[in-house]
Amino acid sequence: MCIQALKGKKGARLGDTIVASVKEAHPNGKVKKGKVVYGVVVRAAMQKGRCDGSEVKFDDNAVVLVDKQGQPIGTRVFGPVPHELRQKKHVKILTLAGHIA
Numbered sequence: 677m678c679i680q681a682l683k684g685k686k687g688a689r690l691g692d693t694i695v696a697s698v699k700e701a702h703p704n705g706k707v708k709k710g711k712v713v714y715g716v717v718v719r720a721a722m723q724k725g726r727c728d729g730s731e732v733k734f735d736d737n738a739v740v741l742v743d744k745q746g747q748p749i750g751t752r753v754f755g756p757v758p759h760e761l762r763q764k765k766h767v768k769i770l771t772l773a774g775h776i777a
Contacts, residue, residue, distance in 0.1 A: 679712065688717050690724050690732070691764035693746070696739065706749055707741065713749075715739035716766055718757045718773075732758055732777065740769050748772060 679695045681688035688694045694715050701709045719738040723731045734756070741749040748769055757773035770776060 688720075689722070690717055690720055690758050691761050691766060692717050693742070694739065713741050714744060715741050716746075716761070716764075716769060718753070718761065718769065719755065724758075724760070726760075732760075742769075 677697050677699055678688065679697055682693045682695065694717060696713055696715050698707050698709055698711045698713060701707055701711075707713060716739060717737070718740050719734040719736060721734060721737055723733045725731050738755065740753055743749060746766070746768075751772070753769060753772040753774070756775045756777040757770060758777050759770070761767075761770055
């Protein structure tokens with residue numbers, strides 16, 4: 677659950693860093709339920725226009741948990757990830773992703 681979008685915006689879009697609370701967690705995972713963490717938005721149901729005139733839109737909302745330096749906490753990223761993350765300096769997330777949209 678999103679608590680706050682960083683950079684003073686009202687909402688968060690693709691590639692933005694947010695502060696969130698963990699709602700569900702595996703018993704032996706690195707993060708526990710209720711912990712406040714940082715995350716980078718990798719999928720959003722809201723449309724975002726690209727430079728070539730096309731629009732990217734996903735079926736669900738998803739984030740990748742990161743530490744304060746911006747490095748991913750996990751070792752795998754499931755589902756498609758937009759290539760706009762490269763412009764926002766999240767190259768490490770792109771290398772972990774299986775499919776880049």
